[in-house]
Amino acid sequence: MTAPFKQHLIDPEICIRCYTCEMTCPIEAITHDDTNVVVDPDKCDDCMACIPVCPTGSIDEWRVVETAYTLEEQFSWEELPAQAELSGGADAGKDAPVDDPVAALLAEAHSGVGGKPRAPASATKPQVNTYTIGKPVTAVVQGNYRLTAEGADTDIRHIILSFEGKPFPVLEGQTIGILPPGLDGAGKAHLPRLYSVSSPRDGERAGYHNVSLTVKRDEGGICSNYLCDLNKGDSVQVTGPFGSTFLMPEDPAARLLMICTGTGSAPMRAFTMHRQRAAAGGSGDMTMFFGARTPESLPYFGPLKKVPKSVLKQHLVFSRIEGTAKEYVQDRMMAEQDAVADLLADPATHIYICGLRGMEEGVEQALTNIAESIGQPWIALREVMREEGRYHVETY
Numbered sequence: 001m002t003a004p005f006k007q008h009l010i011d012p013e014i015c016i017r018c019y020t021c022e023m024t025c026p027i028e029a030i031t032h033d034d035t036n037v038v039v040d041p042d043k044c045d046d047c048m049a050c051i052p053v054c055p056t057g058s059i060d061e062w063r064v065v066e067t068a069y070t071l072e073e074q075f076s077w078e079e080l081p082a083q084a085e086l087s088g089g090a091d092a093g094k095d096a097p098v099d100d101p102v103a104a105l106l107a108e109a110h111s112g113v114g115g116k117p118r119a120p121a122s123a124t125k126p127q128v129n130t131y132t133i134g135k136p137v138t139a140v141v142q143g144n145y146r147l148t149a150e151g152a153d154t155d156i157r158h159i160i161l162s163f164e165g166k167p168f169p170v171l172e173g174q175t176i177g178i179l180p181p182g183l184d185g186a187g188k189a190h191l192p193r194l195y196s197v198s199s200p201r202d203g204e205r206a207g208y209h210n211v212s213l214t215v216k217r218d219e220g221g222i223c224s225n226y227l228c229d230l231n232k233g234d235s236v237q238v239t240g241p242f243g244s245t246f247l248m249p250e251d252p253a254a255r256l257l258m259i260c261t262g263t264g265s266a267p268m269r270a271f272t273m274h275r276q277r278a279a280a281g282g283s284g285d286m287t288m289f290f291g292a293r294t295p296e297s298l299p300y301f302g303p304l305k306k307v308p309k310s311v312l313k314q315h316l317v318f319s320r321i322e323g324t325a326k327e328y329v330q331d332r333m334m335a336e337q338d339a340v341a342d343l344l345a346d347p348a349t350h351i352y353i354c355g356l357r358g359m360e361e362g363v364e365q366a367l368t369n370i371a372e373s374i375g376q377p378w379i380a381l382r383e384v385m386r387e388e389g390r391y392h393v394e395t396y
């Protein structure tokens with residue numbers, strides 16, 4: 001009999017078939033058919049490159065086995081098999097004692113992955129995967145409001161969902177899945193699309209535990225058009241919540257540097273509202289660089305104006321104002337170099353970057369320049385911040 005080993009698997013009930021893991025795998029060990037995305041046990045070398053890129057966490061599944069599940073078996077699954085009891089094993093799980101060989105192998109799979117994003121040390125532990133593709137929860141639309149000016153070239157909506165008393169614990173920075181109705185081109189039910197919550201944990205309205213989303217209508221987008229056209233009282237199928245690292249520190253002394261574009265502002269709104277609602281008096285400040293085309297197309301432009309500067313230092317940056325030079329968030333960060341350097345030098349600072357993937361390069365360059373101006377090589381500083389759960393990126 002073979003000695004037990006850990007096999008890398010993907011949870012088919014949670015996976016949204018975005019194939020990011022497959023594109024990321026350096027050795028083509030991940031593949032898919034019409035049903036499932038699977039890991040080839042003969043190829044996977046547990047390099048973990050796919051773990052941080054998965055938006056739902058469905059990739060981070062492991063079973064200790066004596067004989068690997070074949071590709072054919074994995075393709076046929078509607079749900080993951082439970083951990084089998086092995087001859088030497090007892091109850092397996094992330095918190096099981098390490099003198100249990102099965103638990104020790106599983107713990108190894110979940111530990112110390114270089115470069116893996118981490119939650120802030122003081123973050124509240126989130127719940128994930130409460131509702132799945134096979135067992136979603138029904139939410140009811142409480143409101144659907146246009147955030148961008150009529151006539152602005154982007155239609156961004158603030159959509160409020162009520163879970164009508166059903167439990168849906170969610171933290172700022174997490175995402176939820178929306179299942180659009182209807183069938184895809186192959187005649188199958190649509191898979192969920194993920195959206196960041198833009199409301200704080202106790203609800204869009206404090207104590208009501210309802211959730212808001214910030215949704216941009218994409219031309220031809222199945223889910224974004226479905227959401228943007230919803231009316232009050234409509235029912236929506238929801239999965240999740242997802243995400244266990246893009247979370248805010250609970251430490252009131254933590255300083256937040258938030259960099260976003262467009263709908264990437266959703267988690268930043270949630271962070272800001274949570275801080276505003278939490279007991280005042282913390283020493284940690286919040287600074288935001290927020291890029292949009294124009295003030296008319298910047299979501300939450302009006303409400304942001306009402307947030308006191310003592311709570312949130314705002315740099316609203318516009319790229320398409322007629323007669324004014326194009327400005328991106330990274331340009332304003334350079335213009336505010338001293339303030340950003342002060343944040344980078346402070347071990348209480350947490351960085352959050354959310355929005356267009358394209359901005360990452362420019363923002364990284366600005367951070368490199370600013371960190372170097374204070375004698376800190378950015379790559380090394382970023383690694384420390386990542387290890388300490390103080391550096392978070394979510395781009396799309």
Ligand code: A2P
Nearest residue numbers: 261262291292293318319320328329358359362
């Ligand atoms: P622009 O589209 O004028 O080049 P969107 O409205 O598409 O959601 O984009 C939000 C903002 O992000 C816009 O002002 C857009 O500018 C800007 N943007 C586009 N590319 C980048 C980039 N590479 N770095 C930073 N900001 C960007």
